[in-house]
Amino acid sequence: MKTSVCIIGxxxxxxxxxxxxxxxxxxxxxxxRQSREYVLRRIRAGVLEHGFAALxxxxxxxxxxDREGEIHDGFIIAHNGKQRRVDLHKYSHGSSxxxxxxxxxxxxxxxxRDRMNGIIIHNVEDVQLHDLLSANPHVTYRTGDEVAxxxxxxxxxADGFHGVSRKSIPKTVxxxxxxxxxxxxxxxxxxxxxxxxxxxxxxxxxxxxLCSLRSQVLSRYYIQVPLTDxxxxxxxxxxxxxxxxxxxxxxxxxxxxxxxxxKSIAPLRSYVAEPMRYxxxxxxxxxxxxxxxxxxxxxxxxASDIYYLYHALLAHYQNNDNTGLDTYSEKALARVxxxxxxxxxxxxxxxxxxxxxxxxxxxxxxxxxxxxxxxxAQGALAENYVGLPF
Ligand code: APR
Ligand code: PHB
Numbered sequence: 001m002k003t004s005v006c007i008i009g010x011x012x013x014x015x016x017x018x019x020x021x022x023x024x025x026x027x028x029x030x031x032x033r034q035s036r037e038y039v040l041r042r043i044r045a046g047v048l049e050h051g052f053a054a055l056x057x058x059x060x061x062x063x064x065x066d067r068e069g070e071i072h073d074g075f076i077i078a079h080n081g082k083q084r085r086v087d088l089h090k091y092s093h094g095s096s097x098x099x100x101x102x103x104x105x106x107x108x109x110x111x112x113r114d115r116m117n118g119i120i121i122h123n124v125e126d127v128q129l130h131d132l133l134s135a136n137p138h139v140t141y142r143t144g145d146e147v148a149x150x151x152x153x154x155x156x157x158a159d160g161f162h163g164v165s166r167k168s169i170p171k172t173v174x175x176x177x178x179x180x181x182x183x184x185x186x187x188x189x190x191x192x193x194x195x196x197x198x199x200x201x202x203x204x205x206x207x208x209x210l211c212s213l214r215s216q217v218l219s220r221y222y223i224q225v226p227l228t229d230x231x232x233x234x235x236x237x238x239x240x241x242x243x244x245x246x247x248x249x250x251x252x253x254x255x256x257x258x259x260x261x262x263k264s265i266a267p268l269r270s271y272v273a274e275p276m277r278y279x280x281x282x283x284x285x286x287x288x289x290x291x292x293x294x295x296x297x298x299x300x301x302x303a304s305d306i307y308y309l310y311h312a313l314l315a316h317y318q319n320n321d322n323t324g325l326d327t328y329s330e331k332a333l334a335r336v337x338x339x340x341x342x343x344x345x346x347x348x349x350x351x352x353x354x355x356x357x358x359x360x361x362x363x364x365x366x367x368x369x370x371x372x373x374x375x376x377a378q379g380a381l382a383e384n385y386v387g388l389p390f
Contacts, residue, residue: 003029003119005313006139006152008127009159010039010120012102013285013302015109017156019059020310022116026317029150030120031127031141033159036110043189043262044102046214047072047199047296049387052303053098056105061112068215069100072198075385077350077368079203081248084372091375091382099199101214102299129155129168133279153280154325156309158302160286161271169278181268181292181347182354183207186225188239189262194219195247195255201294201350202246203368208294208351209246219256222293224351227267236260268292268347270340276329282309289336294350295343300387304339305332307390335388342384 005021007014010032018028032039048056048069056062073089073096088096113120124141131137132155139150157165166174185208194213202209207224214220223243225234236259244252271290276283285302308331312324349367353360371377 001029001148002151003027004152004317005154005156006031006150007156007158008129008139008165009157009163009285009287010034010036010110010122011158011160011285012106012109012299013287013306014156014158015106015113015120016055016059016303017158017284017306017309018118018120019061019109019112019116020055020306021313022113022118023060024314024318026313028119029152030113030118031124031139031150032120032122033124033127035122036120040103040107040110042103042106043187043264045293045296045298046099046101046105046212046220047300048098048100048105049300049303050095050097051307051387051390052300055303055307056108059109059112061108064108065098065100065105068104069098070213070215071096072099075199075201076196077201077203077371078248078251079368083200083248083251085198086378086381086385088382088386091379092386095382095386097296097386099213104214105299127159127164129165129281132168132281135280137280154313155281157281157283157287158285161290163287165281166273166283166287168281169273173275173278175274177270177272177274179270179344181270181351182227183224183351184227184229184265184267185210185222185293186229186231186234186239186265187220187222187263188236188260189214190219190221190258190260191217192219192256192258193217195251200247200251201346202248203350203352203364204246205352206242206246209243211247211251225265226354229265231263231265234263239263266293268294270344272333272336272340274329274333276305276332277325282325282328284309284332288332289340291340291343292347294346295339295384297339297343301336301339304335304390308332335390338384338388
């Protein structure tokens with residue numbers, strides 16, 4: 001098979017790029033290791049920067065997001081029993097975020113690909129990338145006993161952190177940066193009315209907590225837990241009790257509890273791989289960078305990669321202009337590192353670090369007090385949260 005752009009990975013990054021390019025007459029093939037049902041079973045975050053929401057509309061799959069997603073103009077930070085609101089609208093010149101689950105967003109992208117008869121091959125195994133330093137790379141993969149080959153101009157590695165693409169870049173070329181946090185997030189999804197119309201990020205001596213939502217009848221809650229904890233250690237009742245203890249009394253009193261329909265523990269890590277290009281291979285999303293979820297930047301960082309790649313490939317195919325491709329890695333990384341910094345800062349300000357000494361704790365407290373005593377500081381938080389310009 002021959003195509004222009006072969007995309008490894010059928011997650012939000014790969015699907016979004018495939019859809020945007022198809023709308024401009026550039027053909028793609030998406031190879032996905034799992035089934036569609038498996039990909040759509042993943043529960044992930046759901047706060048979209050305004051730039052990402054605009055990209056969904058440009059990709060002609062923003063209709064359900066605009067109908068069912070919620071526009072949020074602010075969120076709450078709670079600490080030491082106090083609640084303070086971050087007014088995103090006021091401090092980002094009228095901007096906001098869209099709260100809309102990544103699972104729903106990925107479903108919309110798949111349906112948009114179906115409407116355009118996009119080529120997505122699921123359940124592929126043993127994907128291998130070849131001749132990356134040539135102008136005619138190709139990809140091989142297996143479905144059952146059959147080995148297939150795709151010839152293309154470019155390969156996009158949108159196959160997440162555990163994918164094959166990044167591993168295809170020689171260790172002598174790839175530079176990796178990593179920070180692992182000494183705790184994880186225990187997340188619960190429940191068919192209950194959200195405790196707050198806006199997200200609540202809570203700093204507490206017992207650990208961080210987050211109250212989020214998917215809709216007015218579907219809530220998502222997280223608490224910080226030691227990395228050694230397992231799901232079995234956290235029956236629903238214990239989870240709800242601990243969550244209440246970490247929230248201001250007034251919020252805890254309003255909390256509607258119920259059976260968890262999904263419960264999982266995710267470790268917190270910051271990771272960046274450089275460069276994000278190796279010959280005809282371009283990395284995007286989790287394949288190149290991971291952030292702790294505290295700043296809700298994971299999906300949004302992936303979207304900015306896709307924004308730069310989309311415009312770079314468009315310039316190549318429409319005007320034979322390779323400037324965008326040649327500057328992709330540098331441009332994408334510049335914005336990725338800002339999302340890394342913001343996610344690290346939010347994580348450091350709002351979590352309880354087992355090894356922290358009194359000096360660290362005083363600094364953390366001062367960081368929060370400075371935040372709420374300075375309009376400039378709230379402005380910096382707001383502009384990062386709604387999304388820095390592409
Ligand atoms: N061959 C084909 N597909 C693969 C391979 C492979 N060797 N390895 C992984 N994949 C698929 C995975 O099954 C997954 O569906 O690539 C896809 C990568 O999707 P994501 O991990 O969702 O990554 P991305 O599309 O970049 O989305 C980033 O996901 O994890 C969240 O916080 C993150 O929100 C961010 C978003
Ligand atoms: C979520 O809704 O899952 C969510 C929201 C905000 C975050 C992280 C996760 O910062």
